[in-house]
Amino acid sequence: MSSLANQLVRAEKEEIARAIRTLLGRPLVSRHDDPAAFDLIRKRRQPLIQWFDYFCGWRLVVEPRQGYARLVKVKTEPGATRPARRRRTTRAPFDRRRYTLLCLCAAELLTSPVTTIGMLAQRVVQAAAVEDGVPAFDPVRSEERAAFVDALKLLEHYGALTAMDGATDAYLDDEEAKVLYRVDTTRVIRLLAAPVPPSRVAATLPGGHPAASAGPAGKWPAGEGPVGEGPPVTAALTFEARYGGDEPTATQRNLWARHSLIRRLLDEPVVHRDELTPDQAAYADSLTGRRLLRRAAGEAGFVLEERAEGFLLIDPDGIATDTRFPDDGSHAKVAALLMLDLLVTSGPVTGARLDAEAAGLLRRFPQWAKAYQSDGGGPRLAADALEVLTSFGLARRAGGRIAALPAAARYRNRPQNSGLQLQASHVQEEV
Numbered sequence: 001m002s003s004l005a006n007q008l009v010r011a012e013k014e015e016i017a018r019a020i021r022t023l024l025g026r027p028l029v030s031r032h033d034d035p036a037a038f039d040l041i042r043k044r045r046q047p048l049i050q051w052f053d054y055f056c057g058w059r060l061v062v063e064p065r066q067g068y069a070r071l072v073k074v075k076t077e078p079g080a081t082r083p084a085r086r087r088r089t090t091r092a093p094f095d096r097r098r099y100t101l102l103c104l105c106a107a108e109l110l111t112s113p114v115t116t117i118g119m120l121a122q123r124v125v126q127a128a129a130v131e132d133g134v135p136a137f138d139p140v141r142s143e144e145r146a147a148f149v150d151a152l153k154l155l156e157h158y159g160a161l162t163a164m165d166g167a168t169d170a171y172l173d174d175e176e177a178k179v180l181y182r183v184d185t186t187r188v189i190r191l192l193a194a195p196v197p198p199s200r201v202a203a204t205l206p207g208g209h210p211a212a213s214a215g216p217a218g219k220w221p222a223g224e225g226p227v228g229e230g231p232p233v234t235a236a237l238t239f240e241a242r243y244g245g246d247e248p249t250a251t252q253r254n255l256w257a258r259h260s261l262i263r264r265l266l267d268e269p270v271v272h273r274d275e276l277t278p279d280q281a282a283y284a285d286s287l288t289g290r291r292l293l294r295r296a297a298g299e300a301g302f303v304l305e306e307r308a309e310g311f312l313l314i315d316p317d318g319i320a321t322d323t324r325f326p327d328d329g330s331h332a333k334v335a336a337l338l339m340l341d342l343l344v345t346s347g348p349v350t351g352a353r354l355d356a357e358a359a360g361l362l363r364r365f366p367q368w369a370k371a372y373q374s375d376g377g378g379p380r381l382a383a384d385a386l387e388v389l390t391s392f393g394l395a396r397r398a399g400g401r402i403a404a405l406p407a408a409a410r411y412r413n414r415p416q417n418s419g420l421q422l423q424a425s426h427v428q429e430e431v
Contacts, residue, residue, distance in 0.1 A: 016044050017301030020051060021320035023060065023071040024266055024300075027193070030159050031067035041069045055296045056266065057242070057259035061190065068159060070190045074238050075267065081391050082322070087153040088169070094150070100134060102151040106191065109161065109183045117171050117179040121148065139175055146172060160187045194237040201236040257283035262296055265313050269325075270393035270407040272310035284311070309406035325392045326411070331369040332384035335361060336394075339385055340411050343395055343404035350401055351382070358382035 019041050022029065031038040041048060045062040052058040052071065059072040083093035084102070094102070101124065108123040109115070121139045128137040138144050152168050155161040166179035192198075243259075244252035257279040264271050264280075273281060283289040293311070297304035302313040302320075315321055326337045339357050343349065359378030362369060372381045386402060389395035394408040 012044075013299070014301070015040055016047050016051070017299060018317075018319065019044050019048055020300040021302075021315055021317070023048070023052075023069065024320040025322060027071040027073055028158055028190075029069045032159060038067065038069060045069070051299065055258070055262050055292070057240070057255070057263075063186070066184070066186060068187060068190075072190075072193045073263075073267075074193060074195060074240065075263070084154055086150045087157055088150065094154075095147075097135075098147045098150050100128075101137065101147050102154060104128060104131075104134070104137070105148075105151050105155060106160070106188050109155070109188050110185050113183050113185060115181050115183060117152070117166075117168065117177060117181070120152075120181070121171075121175075124148070142172070145175065155188070158187065158191060160184050160191060195240050196237050198237065201233060253279055254283070258289070258292060261289075262293070265293070265297075265311055266320075268393060269391075270310055270312040270405075272393065272405060272407070273308075275310075307406070312407065325388065325394075330388075331372065331381065332388050335369070335381050336385040336388040337411065339382070340389065340394065340404065340408055343389075343402065344408050344411070348398075348401040348403040351397075354382040354386060354402060355379045358385065 019037075022037050023041065026034075026037075029037050029041055042062055042064050045060070049060045049062070052060045056073075058074065060069065061072065062069045084099070085091045085093055086098070104124045104127050105120065108120060108127060111123075121137075125137050125139065128134045137148070139148065149168055149171050152161060156163065156168065160183070162182045162184070164180045164182050166177065168179055170177035170179065242252070243256040248256065257277075261271075261276070261280045261283055273284070276284065284293065293306075294304055297313055301317070302315055305312050305314060318324075325333060327333045335358060338361060339354060342353075342357055346353075355378050358372075358381040362372055362377055362381065366373065369377075369381065372378070386395065386397070389408075390397070393405060394411075395402055395404055
């Protein structure tokens with residue numbers, strides 16, 4: 001093979017690896033927001049579709065004419081670590097009310113390609129009134145309008161909604177504000193990352209399938225189902241028939257082990273062996289499993305770090321990384337790094353010990369973290385720092401005590417360490 005041919009092959013592999021990590025960092029890539037990234041994904045869409053299907057069991061949809069690419073990620077275990085966030089001011093996470101209005105807005109937007117903010121608000125009022133268990137929507141109240149605006153601005157952020165005339169924020173202060181929207185109904189539908197349409201949830205089988213976390217004997221824990229027994233709504237929405245349901249074959253169990261393990265590696269900052277299921281652990285220890293893990297990491301441009309205690313993927317370029325540690329971007333992250341050495345050197349400690357450590361930091365640095373420099377600031381700072389450590393897989397609370405996990409040892413007395421790089425997963429910002 002000529003030198004030029006080698007260069008072309010190498011360039012193609014690098015482009016595919018970059019596109020994979022781009023989609024992991026941003027599961028919805030739009031030509032309008034990032035034309036270079038979208039053109040790269042469009043150009044390499046076929047090998048990208050094959051890569052995500054083979055290694056993760058995820059579907060990649062590329063729409064060249066509509067100008068977007070959507071990676072439909074299905075999480076092994078739905079979590080709340082990456083919530084949808086408000087696009088205004090503090091970027092606080094969505095609460096239950098905002099999620100409810102987001103779903104109602106998305107449903108009502110499917111009925112027309114053009115609408116106004118007033119017409120949409122009235123449709124949401126009517127929809128909330130007829131839906132069992134959904135609180136009434138009252139746009140006269142300012143807090144209701146604020147939640148409504150947050151839902152609309154998130155849809156604008158995803159490109160499902162475009163303000164043609166006026167600004168969505170105007171509705172915050174004036175219920176009579178005039179805003180004209182164009183609706184991309186196809187993109188609205190694409191926002192939902194679920195193999196099972198919500199309209200078919202009642203028809204799905206209860207529990208026992210590998211993709212759900214069923215309780216003993218295939219029964220779901222009391223109160224977790226939508227009505228009495230039965231699977232939780234999230235498990236029903238994410239049921240994947242390709243893995244065999246209640247009675248998977250050996251091939252289906254092996255496929256599930258591969259997909260679920262690689263999903264976790266891509267989604268979580270670190271995967272400890274004691275957190276794996278028996279099937280996942282067996283697959284990770286097999287010759288085929290180790291070979292495919294290394295192949296997946298290499299083709300995506302990751303560095304696979306494997307230790308006796310577990311695995312992690314590092315993105316040297318930070319393309320697939322949505323948040324970092326260590327990082328001085330927040331007081332909680334700084335405090336988490338400072339308290340991590342205590343957890344590593346002292347073994348499991350009580351919550352009171354962490355509270356005292358955080359209070360000591362605030363006394364030593366009275367001009368730092370002013371939001372916590374008040375009564376009860378120490379426990380609040382400790383709680384926020386612990387949330388950082390648990391979300392990065394560095395600490396775990398068990399039996400009333402907090403213990404460092406094996407991955408935490410890489411930070412001991414090394415505050416300048418480049419650190420774990422968390423691979424992106426936006427169910428946080430996925431409906």
